[in-house]
Amino acid sequence: MGLINAVEAIVSHSFEEFQKSYELKCACDQCKEDIQAIVLNRIPPKYTSSERGQLFVKSLYLNTQLQSDILKELMSAAIIVEQNQHHVTVEETRQ
Ligand SMILES: [Zn+2]
Known part of the structure; x- marks a missing residue:
């Protein structure tokens, strides 16, 4: 089963x-x-089969609402990680 979370590709590119x-x-x-x-x-996953993946990911790049949500979350995540000096695990930083 080749399932991918298309949001991962978008987040990595936005990052x-x-x-x-x-x-x-x-x-x-x-x-x-x-x-x-x-x-x-924090961003709901959008799963797709890996065969359709590329097309689906491309369509998500045009989703400006998603893009701005991701950017907002990146900003607050960067601050959370900066404030935790000891490389804490993600579990500990979840709210
Ligand atoms: Zn570091």
């Missing part, structure tokens, strides 16, 4: 863009993954 305009206090892999994991826990 790359986000980093260009926002300087992360710590840009280690752990912090980057934590930020994206927090966002993915």
Whole structure:
């Protein structure tokens, strides 16, 4: 079963863009993954079969509401991770 969460691709792309305009206090892999994991826990997943995946992901890029939700969540997730100096797990930072 090839199921993918299309939101993952969008979040990972948005995160790359986000980093260009926002300087992360710590840009280690752990912090980057934590930020994206927090966002993915907050944005409802959109599952699709991997065969249809590319097309579905493309259509999501045109969803400006989703894009702005993700950007908002990226911003608050970056702050959460920055405020937790000891690379805490995502579970601990969930609200
Ligand atoms: Zn770090």
